[in-house]
Amino acid sequence: MKSVTRSLRILEAVAQHQPVTVGELTKLFGLPKSTVQRTLVTLAEAGWLRANRKDTTRWEIGARVLAVRPAALQGSSLFAAAREPMVRLRDAVNETIHLSVPDALDGMVVVDRVDCDHPVRTFHTIGDISPLHATAVGHVVLAHLPRRDVEELITAGLERFSDTTPVDPAELRAELDRVRTDGYAVNRNQFRPGVCAMAAAILDEDGTPLAAVAISMPDSRFDEQHAPKWGHLVADTAAEITQRRLGA
The missing domain is CATH 3.30.450.40 (GAF domain)
Incomplete structure (x- = not known):
């Protein structure tokens, strides 16, 4: 359940700060960069997030939300x-x-x-x-x-x-x-x-x-x-x- 809660909080943070980088989210949550990156990729694969088209190092929510x-x-x-x-x-x-x-x-x-x-x-x-x-x-x-x-x-x-x-x-x-x-x-x-x-x-x-x-x-x-x-x-x-x- 901790991973689910973490994913939802990261989703909310992306919605609030988009477009946002992995580094910015890492500082915000105090989590390892690899953990944040893995969560972002998982949410993107599920259709809830996407990489910003102009700067693919930044993340934003998708319309599917x-x-x-x-x-x-x-x-x-x-x-x-x-x-x-x-x-x-x-x-x-x-x-x-x-x-x-x-x-x-x-x-x-x-x-x-x-x-x-x-x-x-x-x-x-x-x-x-x-x-x-x-x-x-x-x-x-x-x-x-x-x-x-x-x-x-x-x-x-x-x-x-x-x-x-x-x-x-x-x-x-x-x-x-x-x-x-x-x-x-x-x-x-x-x-x-x-x-x-x-x-x-x-x-x-x-x-x-x-x-x-x-x-x-x-x-x-x-x-x-x-x-x-x-x-x-x-x-x-x-x-x-x-x-x-x-x-x-």
Whole structure:
């Protein structure tokens, strides 16, 4: 139990002081450097911590921490701004609506969901992680990131999940250009077979993508003719959440 308590305290310290080095944590807790390093690696392997992308000697919490207790989000500006527009979007299309946040370039983490009333519907568990290059929520985030980040993701390798997964770098770049033009992304079976989605990005004051809101549905209910209309609906919802969060 001592190791569990130590791990939780180190997790809390990282959250408070991030991005923080092993040396700083060692001084803070008075523990051997090897012990702190081992704990950090274990927490990172479990998905709770990650190395800072700009300085890999420093550690920070990952977005997955938000999945521990979704109710904790209720006091956040993102959750408060997103919930009502998500419910209205669900009522307008009667499909599952979900909110996801990026965990650096490692993936998108589902942090909230509003279900539809169809007996057959898509289901995203809070805390589910999906890849950026193979999802609508990932594409809208990538479309608003610096191009160097997109190239970093491409260099790391684009895993294929289905026949429609964009694994060719040129194809992915072209798709992101389309997202920038249209304001929303469409995913048809790119990650999970039989699952489609349309998504748009929620932005910070400087245009940084903080999250993405998506309409998700079974492929059997995906209607190509309705895609532009629903794409604009989800884009309008994302814009409203952005404005509400910024107090506009």
